[in-house]
Amino acid sequence: MKVLKLKKLLLPVSIIIWSFIIYKVYVVVFDKTNEVVMKSDTHAEQKQVVKEDTFRLMVNYPDPFLNNFVTREINRNSISTSHSKIGSRNKKEIVWPRIDFLGVFQNKNSGKSLANLNIDGKCAILAKGNEMEGIKLISVYPDSVQLGFDHQIRTFKLKN
Amino acid sequence: MKKIILNSLLIIMILLTSCKDIIVMDISGEKVVLLSPYDHLESYSSTQTFWWEYVEDAEKYQLQVVSPDFVQTETLVLDTLITKDQFLYNLVPGKYQWRVRALNSVYSTDFTIFSLQIDSTQDLTSETIILRTPLQNDTTNKQILTFSWDKLYNADTFNVVLLFEGSPSIDTLTAENSISLSLIDGQGAYVWKVNASNEISRTEYSERQFYLDTSAPLKRTLISPVDQSVIQDSITQCVWNIPSVDGSSEYDSLYVYSDSTITSIVFSAKVIVGQVEVELNPGKYFWGVRGVDKAGNRGVFSDVWGFELSTK
Numbered sequence: 001m002k003v004l005k006l007k008k009l010l011l012p013v014s015i016i017i018w019s020f021i022i023y024k025v026y027v028v029v030f031d032k033t034n035e036v037v038m039k040s041d042t043h044a045e046q047k048q049v050v051k052e053d054t055f056r057l058m059v060n061y062p063d064p065f066l067n068n069f070v071t072r073e074i075n076r077n078s079i080s081t082s083h084s085k086i087g088s089r090n091k092k093e094i095v096w097p098r099i100d101f102l103g104v105f106q107n108k109n110s111g112k113s114l115a116n117l118n119i120d121g122k123c124a125i126l127a128k129g130n131e132m133e134g135i136k137l138i139s140v141y142p143d144s145v146q147l148g149f150d151h152q153i154r155t156f157k158l159k160n
Numbered sequence: 161m162k163k164i165i166l167n168s169l170l171i172i173m174i175l176l177t178s179c180k181d182i183i184v185m186d187i188s189g190e191k192v193v194l195l196s197p198y199d200h201l202e203s204y205s206s207t208q209t210f211w212w213e214y215v216e217d218a219e220k221y222q223l224q225v226v227s228p229d230f231v232q233t234e235t236l237v238l239d240t241l242i243t244k245d246q247f248l249y250n251l252v253p254g255k256y257q258w259r260v261r262a263l264n265s266v267y268s269t270d271f272t273i274f275s276l277q278i279d280s281t282q283d284l285t286s287e288t289i290i291l292r293t294p295l296q297n298d299t300t301n302k303q304i305l306t307f308s309w310d311k312l313y314n315a316d317t318f319n320v321v322l323l324f325e326g327s328p329s330i331d332t333l334t335a336e337n338s339i340s341l342s343l344i345d346g347q348g349a350y351v352w353k354v355n356a357s358n359e360i361s362r363t364e365y366s367e368r369q370f371y372l373d374t375s376a377p378l379k380r381t382l383i384s385p386v387d388q389s390v391i392q393d394s395i396t397q398c399v400w401n402i403p404s405v406d407g408s409s410e411y412d413s414l415y416v417y418s419d420s421t422i423t424s425i426v427f428s429a430k431v432i433v434g435q436v437e438v439e440l441n442p443g444k445y446f447w448g449v450r451g452v453d454k455a456g457n458r459g460v461f462s463d464v465w466g467f468e469l470s471t472k
Contacts, residue, residue, distance in 0.1 A: 123334045
């Protein structure tokens with residue numbers, strides 16, 4: 001008799017709890033109106049940060065050496081700028097030396113082709129595979145050469 | 161008594177003969193005699209050989225060239241120490257004074273000064289190309305070599321020729337006074353020569369020889385002390401075999417280690433023969449040899465043998 005009473009009491013409680021859980025799941029998964037609002041809110045907040053967010057460091061304690069107060073204003077824009085600078089620094093920019101391809105030689109003894117190059121004002125006649133000043137001669141053609149430098153490959157045409 | 165006199169005489173003789181080595185001779189009263197170019201020479205040739213007489217007991221000479229003179233100097237053209245009695249240099253047209261003094265480790269003579277004037281000309285026939293690097297009969301193991309020489313003020317282009325075993329390897333023109341060339345003909349004797357030219361004349365070729373050697377010295381074979389041997393002496397003679405090979409001259413590096421992992425060197429020597437006497441304290445040692453040639457090629461390290469020195 002007691003068990004039956006308890007079951008009658010627990011049944012509505014469990015129905016209420018499960019209903020609440022199902023409602024919460026439905027709201028998260030299917031309710032798109034809330035999602036759009038959330039996104040637009042985030043966007044608005046970001047814009048605001050970029051435009052005019054400044055804050056003040058409350059260094060309102062006496063300088064241990066000079067015994068005076070210092071207050072500094074920091075603009076968040078300047079922080080974001082410095083972040084972007086660090087980001088660009090990580091991207092390594094490869095600066096090639098000044099190179100002129102001046103012509104091709106044919107070695108009579110071996111029949112090998114040699115490229116006549118001027119690398120940063122220094123004259124060099126190099127064979128395929130040779131490296132000078134970090135510049136590696138990859139291929140020699142009658143009107144051009146392929147050079148490698150710091151994991152980059154470039155073709156240089158014959159200078160008229 | 162006779163023995164004492166003989167010994168004393170011997171000591172005095174030794175002291176007298178070695179005195180010159182111990183005492184630095186005072187040369188401050190000497191004078192450097194300049195030979196060429198003679199004083200107040202006016203020349204069209206920009207290539208000048210500065211030449212003077214040797215001074216006894218001098219170790220080196222300081223040559224200075226300025227423009228226009230040492231009283232009102234505008235340009236210090238050259239200031240160099242030379243052990244020989246001459247120095248070749250290319251000047252541009254202008255008025256110069258040059259001076260030389262002799263030096264040893266303590267003393268120096270006074271400077272002797274001459275004047276010189278170089279006049280401008282387009283005629284290159286009396287000029288000389290002064291080659292800088294590589295030096296005459298140099299040996300290298302590099303595949304690319306940089307050749308350099310002195311500029312001439314009146315030259316437009318330099319013709320650089322590289323010959324391998326007598327036949328042309330590279331023949332090119334450049335306006336610069338250096339060029340890097342690939343040595344694609346392989347090992348052997350090369351000659352490089354340079355001349356200068358302009359619209360009306362050219363110089364003679366200046367040339368030098370060098371050698372390309374890319375072969376590493378062969379592995380050395382150890383002979384004695386044999387592996388695991390026990391020697392009852394503080395002096396041991398390390399002997400090994402050097403295989404004969406064509407190419408540049410070689411030397412051997414001998415290493416004696418106190419551990420079998422060959423990390424702690426207790427003795428090392430550079431030798432040109434396969435034999436070295438080594439004095440060591442009693443203990444266990446390991447030794448090996450590596451050949452290195454003049455071109456910079458390093459051979460394979462020999463086997464490592466161990467030996468033990470024990471007191472009698």
